Amino acid sequence: MPGDRLTQQDRRKIADGLADGLTYAEIARRLKRPTSTVTREVMRNGGPGAYRADQAQSAADRRVHRRRTTTPAGARGDADAYGRDQQTVREVADQLTVLLVQAGIPQMMAKVLAALYTTDSGSLTSAELVQRLQVSPASISKAVGYLEAQELIRRERDPRRRAERYVIDDNVWYQAMVASARANALLADTARQSARTLGPTTPAGVRLENMSQFLTRVGDDLVRSAVHWRQIYATPQTSEHGKPDAVDPDLLGPIRGLQTP
Numbered sequence: 001m002p003g004d005r006l007t008q009q010d011r012r013k014i015a016d017g018l019a020d021g022l023t024y025a026e027i028a029r030r031l032k033r034p035t036s037t038v039t040r041e042v043m044r045n046g047g048p049g050a051y052r053a054d055q056a057q058s059a060a061d062r063r064v065h066r067r068r069t070t071t072p073a074g075a076r077g078d079a080d081a082y083g084r085d086q087q088t089v090r091e092v093a094d095q096l097t098v099l100l101v102q103a104g105i106p107q108m109m110a111k112v113l114a115a116l117y118t119t120d121s122g123s124l125t126s127a128e129l130v131q132r133l134q135v136s137p138a139s140i141s142k143a144v145g146y147l148e149a150q151e152l153i154r155r156e157r158d159p160r161r162r163a164e165r166y167v168i169d170d171n172v173w174y175q176a177m178v179a180s181a182r183a184n185a186l187l188a189d190t191a192r193q194s195a196r197t198l199g200p201t202t203p204a205g206v207r208l209e210n211m212s213q214f215l216t217r218v219g220d221d222l223v224r225s226a227v228h229w230r231q232i233y234a235t236p237q238t239s240e241h242g243k244p245d246a247v248d249p250d251l252l253g254p255i256r257g258l259q260t261p
Contacts, residue, residue, distance in 0.1 A: 006033075006041060006060070011053040014038060018048050036095050043098040082120070093118040108135070112143040113152060116168040123167040125158065151175045177226045181219040188215035 006014075010031055017027035024042065028035040042048055045056040093114045100110035115132055116124060124132065129140045144166055147153045152172055158165045188211070195208035 006037070008053065008057045011041070011056045011060075014041060014056075015051055015053040018042070018051055040095045040098045043102065044094070089118055106143075106146065108139055109143045109146045111135075112140065112166075113147060113168070116153065116166065122169060123156065123165040125163045125165050127163070129166070151179045171230070174226050174230045177222060181223045181226075184215045184219045188212045188219065191215070 010033075013031060014027055017030065022030075024038045025035045028038045031038070041056065042051050045051050045059060093111075096114040096117060097107070097110045100113060101107050105113065111133055112129060115129060116122060126137060126140050126144070129135075130137055133140070144153065147166075148155070152175075153166050153168050156165045156167050191208045191212035195205040195212065198208065199205045200209060
């Protein structure tokens, strides 16, 4: 039944479907499950080329055992302030983790990011992340360092606990896109200079100049679009006069930096 845990028979059908070259959606229809359930199951167990039903079942049994032994009895199945079962919240975080890993984010970093996204406060301390993910403080520290470098999270001081909180806010993907555009702008500039050094009319020079133009134009379009949609969808910041603040003109800085000289 959709929503229930996968059985060993379900996992064998998934393995058979993968062997037959079926898509996740086709396998999901046969099982009468959401496609996301099949995608998450396969990706957390080695991917389509390495998925084994018996190994996946053993891994699932270990996860259930670990939850029973590490989760306080009174906390299991408790609803949060919005009436959501904690198991449901964990499953959403797991699914988001799988997709972030597919997007290229390392697994532990993806787990931390997913944990922050599925927390209503949008922030957690290192100790809370350790407890939530059942990993070592060192693992959290490494993941946080990576996510900060990518401008996906930021730190805040929690004066009540005298500890740092790691925060994800509404601007996170805007900031990440701008950071990516800046990196591509540097690459475009290097390619442009290299084209001039090697000779703009040589095959290598033409190739590098085309690369520079592509990265410059696409980066420009990306940042313009990010600024535009950020203004539409981001939560307005209210000024002391009770009116929405004007858009910060510095937001347009990355665009100017990507213009072709």
